[in-house]
Amino acid sequence: MSRVQELYLSKQIKDPNLNEQMRMLIFRIAPHTVRLPESAHRIMEVDANGKIPGKEAAIRKLEVKVQEIEQLFKKHGKGTEWIIADIPHKDITFTADIQTINRKRDSDNIYGERDPIKVIDKNGKPSLLIERENSLVGRLSKVVNFIPNIYANSAALTLLREKKLLPREPQAAQPGDC
Numbered sequence: 001m002s003r004v005q006e007l008y009l010s011k012q013i014k015d016p017n018l019n020e021q022m023r024m025l026i027f028r029i030a031p032h033t034v035r036l037p038e039s040a041h042r043i044m045e046v047d048a049n050g051k052i053p054g055k056e057a058a059i060r061k062l063e064v065k066v067q068e069i070e071q072l073f074k075k076h077g078k079g080t081e082w083i084i085a086d087i088p089h090k091d092i093t094f095t096a097d098i099q100t101i102n103r104k105r106d107s108d109n110i111y112g113e114r115d116p117i118k119v120i121d122k123n124g125k126p127s128l129l130i131e132r133e134n135s136l137v138g139r140l141s142k143v144v145n146f147i148p149n150i151y152a153n154s155a156a157l158t159l160l161r162e163k164k165l166l167p168r169e170p171q172a173a174q175p176g177d178c
Helices: 002-010 016-026 055-076 098-104 136-140 154-162
Strands: 042-045 083-086 118-120 126-128 143-146 149-152
Touching: 002 016, 042 055, 055 083, 055 143, 055 154, 149 154
Parallel strands: none
Antiparallel strands: 042 143, 083 149, 118 126
């Protein structure tokens, strides 16, 4: 952080976008979050093969949208607009599924592993909670969280709204609104 402050105060870096980002870091000014349908947070199902069917398409759509926005900045911008896309490529899992546990286990006894939650039924038989029907942990092991984020500065947000790529600023809630 001290190096960022040195560079910012010395004005050695001539890039206005980088200077603005350094200023935002130093003064703890958060960038704006750009809300697009392509960047909506969602939970995606994992199929039996361990693949996530819609993830690749969602990433491609989001990358195309980001490129479209960057082209808009080049064509209509003043050079002060910037956008940062945080597109997750690793899966965010709630809990490991049975295939992952079987693949990563160290011993032959799956019940000796550290991660899966073990339960004992009425008959004294141990089992894993993810193997049980209708368990929340079992359902969570079959989904991943896809959370892309797009950040931009005020100039970028204004341009995106002018070109109607984003809706106008949201209206404040009125008393009595539900």
